Amino acid sequence: VRTLVLGCGRVGAGVARELTARGCEVAVVDRAPEAFARLGDGFAGRKVQGSVLDRHVLEAAAIERCDALAITTGSDAINAVVALAARRRFRVPTVVARLYDPRAAETYQRLGIRTLAPIGWGVQRIADLVTATTVTPTASLGTGGVEIAEVRVPALLDGRTAAELQVEGEIDVIAITHHGRTTLATAASRLEVGDLVHVAVGVASLGRLETLLAHR
Amino acid sequence: VSHSVLVIGGGELAATLARHLVHDGRQVTVVDLPAAEGPVPAGEVEGVRLVVGDGTDLGVLEAAGIRTAAVVAAMGEDDPVNLLVSALARFEYGVDRTIARIVDPLHAWLFDADAGVDVAVDQAELLTRLVADEISGVEPRARP
Numbered sequence: 384v385r386t387l388v389l390g391c392g393r394v395g396a397g398v399a400r401e402l403t404a405r406g407c408e409v410a411v412v413d414r415a416p417e418a419f420a421r422l423g424d425g426f427a428g429r430k431v432q433g434s435v436l437d438r439h440v441l442e443a444a445a446i447e448r449c450d451a452l453a454i455t456t457g458s459d460a461i462n463a464v465v466a467l468a469a470r471r472r473f474r475v476p477t478v479v480a481r482l483y484d485p486r487a488a489e490t491y492q493r494l495g496i497r498t499l500a501p502i503g504w505g506v507q508r509i510a511d512l513v514t515a516t517t518v519t520p521t522a523s524l525g526t527g528g529v530e531i532a533e534v535r536v537p538a539l540l541d542g543r544t545a546a547e548l549q550v551e552g553e554i555d556v557i558a559i560t561h562h563g564r565t566t567l568a569t570a571a572s573r574l575e576v577g578d579l580v581h582v583a584v585g586v587a588s589l590g591r592l593e594t595l596l597a598h599r
Numbered sequence: 600v601s602h603s604v605l606v607i608g609g610g611e612l613a614a615t616l617a618r619h620l621v622h623d624g625r626q627v628t629v630v631d632l633p634a635a636e637g638p639v640p641a642g643e644v645e646g647v648r649l650v651v652g653d654g655t656d657l658g659v660l661e662a663a664g665i666r667t668a669a670v671v672a673a674m675g676e677d678d679p680v681n682l683l684v685s686a687l688a689r690f691e692y693g694v695d696r697t698i699a700r701i702v703d704p705l706h707a708w709l710f711d712a713d714a715g716v717d718v719a720v721d722q723a724e725l726l727t728r729l730v731a732d733e734i735s736g737v738e739p740r741a742r743p
Contacts, residue, residue: 436678438708460655460679464709467686471713490657490683493691 384408387449387475389435389465390456394481396421398453401510403428410444435465441473451477459487466496476519488526497523518584518592529585531557536578537596546570548580548595553588557581602626605668605694607654607684608675609634609641612700616674621646630654630663631675655683657691665692673699678706682714689715 384407388399391413399411399422409428412435413419419430433440435456446452452475454462459482466480482488482498491498497520520530540547545556545568556568560579574580584592602625606613609631620627621644628648629641642649652659654675665671671688673681681699688694699714701707701721710719 434705436703436706436709458679460677460683463655464679464682464686464714467682467714468709472711487655490655490687493657494686 384451385445385449386410387412387444387446387452389452389454390462390481391415391418391421391430392455392457393421395453395455398455398510399428400426405510410449412440412444435461441465446473446475449475451475451479453479453481455481457483459483459491463487463491463494463496466491467494470495492523498527518589518596520589521581524583527586529583530589532582532584532589532592534580534582534592534596536574536576536580538576540574540596541576543574544570545572545574545580548574548582548592550588550591550595553585554592554595555583557583603628603664603668604670604672605630605660605663605665605688606641607631607671607673607681608700609639609649610674610676611640613672613674614640614644616672617641617644617647628663628668630659655680655687657687660684660687660692665694668692668694670694670696670698673697675700676702678702678709682706682709682716685710686715 386402386407386409388395388409388411391411399409402409403426410431411422411428412431412433414434416432431440431444446469452469454465456462462480466478469475469478478496480491480496480498482491488498518532518534520532522531524531548554548556549570558565558581559568559572561575604620604625604627606617606627606629609629613629617627617629628650630650630652631639632653633651639649641647650659650663665688671694673684675681678701685697685699688697696717697715698718698720699710699716701710701719704721704723707721710716
């Protein structure tokens with residue numbers, strides 16, 4: 384997974400290190416060269432110095448080719464604006480923005496940007512969101528602890544039931560889209576390869592959902 | 600048809616614009632945070648309604664009448680804020696026309712339809728062009 388972390392403050396540096404540890408390819412952008420010291424000596428990712436509002440800097444960091452992006456600068460307005468450009472202009476599939484002012488959460492959500500409330504959202508969770516690649520979150524519930532996500536049924540799960548994807552308190556199968564028709568799911572609903580499964584999943588369990596899909 | 604214009608940012612530039620718009624018979628509302636010193640310049644313009652608050656806050660924008668505004672002009676000193684205001688005006692409130700001021704030309708690339716901006720006004724670019732035009736019209740001085 385190719386990831387881009389914009390802003391190398393405490394959170395940005397932590398996310399970058401965590402993503403590297405998870406085997407992602409990471410590029411980090413910050414305006415201040417001294418900010419990269421937070422990454423530590425052994426950091427294997429790329430460091431790109433410059434403003435996140437400068438197109439040439441974003442292009443030097445290969446924003447056009449990244450699979451996921453996290454923006455963690457100290458300004459909510461910058462985070463929102465760059466997240467919007469990343470989604471719309473550069474077509475980055477997964478964009479996660481850090482949020483300082485919880486009152487701004489609604490503003491972000493209206494613009495379709497997935498946000499992290501400042502309290503209780505650690506580096507681990509941002510990394511979870513960034514690396515959740517086979518699962519496409521479509522909406523966040525409430526303050527962002529629960530995601531509604533879409534999952535394409537892989538061949539390995541063909542003919543199984545929805546119950547096999549359910550994990551009490553972590554993953555709940557809500558509906559299934561089969562040949563263009565969406566219906567509410569029950570535990571006994573049968574999955575067919577290519578179906579779209581709509582699930583509610585706790586952010587901390589996104590990794591678990593991925594594992595369920597990949598290793599059956 | 601609504602003739603109201605919502606101006607976000609209340610500095611000297613916004614004040615000049617507001618004065619012009621009021622003179623043209625427009626209904627003008629200005630949104631800005633309290634100034635560090637003294638009043639918000641655009642709020643002092645006769646006929647202008649001033650709403651004090653953060654122009655990226657949905658509650659403040661709604662109190663200022665964004666739902667019925669025909670035009671939103673983001674004239675603040677901060678490019679990301681001007682962009683965010685334009686994006687909200689277009690994508691959240693469906694405002695017909697959005698105009699945004701570019702403070703730093705390095706950020707000009709962000710001011711496009713993807714950010715909900717119809718017209719971007721790059722001050723530095725405009726001034727440069729005017730001055731350059733003036734200079735290019737000057738005939739070389741005859742040398743003695």
